[in-house]
Amino acid sequence: MGSNSDIRNFYTSHLKKYGKHDIRAMGWHDEEEYSVRFEICAKIASLENSSVLDIGCGFGGLYRYLNSSRVKDFSYLGIDIMPEMVDIARKKNPTAKFRVGDILKDELLHFDYVFAIGTFNITTRGYSSYFFRAMKKMIQIANKGIAVCFLSDKLYLAKGPYHFENSARIKRKLEKEFNVEARIIDDPRLKGESCLFIYKH
Template sequence: MTTTDNSAIFDYHRSMIAFHGNHGPAALGWRDKESQLVRFQVLAQIANLEDCSVLDAGCGHGDLFSYLQSLYTKFTYVGVEQIPELLDEAKKRYGNFRDCTFLAGDFISEELPITDYVLASGSLNYVQQDHDFVFKAIAGLFKNCRIGLCFNLLRYIIPNGLLAAYDPQTILVYCKSLSDKVQMCLDYSEEDFTIFMYH
């Protein structure tokens, strides 16, 4: 991710925070809490995460941790976020929970702890100068998990210069070049799709 790409992402989220405040899903670019929750529900279908370690790439406010808490009694969570304002809010909400850790940085360029599973919700949707960015990101995140990777991408977006949409079949074919255990979920949203990959 280039400095220019990062600058655009920082500017976008800071403008959303300035307009909406830093407490709701709008600061993260989500339409509403319900659309965020639907994506969490799909991501959580990757496996039974009881007694597993999970890395949340681009964790925002860390709300995926709260959702997983509603499903599991024991798991280890690591949230990675590069935007300080979002990370600070995540730490305020969940930083005191046992087995919950937040790390500052870009999950593409930083060295990350290896976990059983890596989940990424919305964090790969930004337009990048490098047209191969999404493929490099998928490959990097897949290397970072012992068992499986799950991520969602947009398949439709009104062009706005910031968010990118991807052809699901193109992404599926690429993921199958990395693993023979790949599944795609399309039935939860007209504008979104989710990929599950396993080692």
């Protein structure tokens, strides 16, 4: 695939334009669009006493959501390819662990649940291959399940450097290749995105 430089350039320009306190720097349109995805994805299971990996953590919004929802005794690690995002996440969430990381390049420990919320929305050359290799890696390191939220309907974002996948095709492919149970979560609030819950047998 093409390098991550296209993706880094997208977020670097958005950070410069919107600043470190505006969620539009992460490519989201507004707070509701941003937070509702955490609400939906966190329903994958009870996360109490669970370890959580947040891939493409951005400003650490998933960690804040789980804390505000009073999820008890969970451990959390957020990773992002953007050092600037990690610095902001650390300042906003001093009690959480964040580090610069790439799901495919780094050796990662096993976690009960792995989340990727909007992580794969910005594209570069050969990104479909990257997407499925990343899904494979997430399945390998998850003990129990994965929640991934991705673009699936061009009606809402017809123009721009956006990556779209067909949720039904992904479900079939993952269940066939990895012996997992995949569930498509339909929620009208997602507006052009699909959420997929993947459970390990």
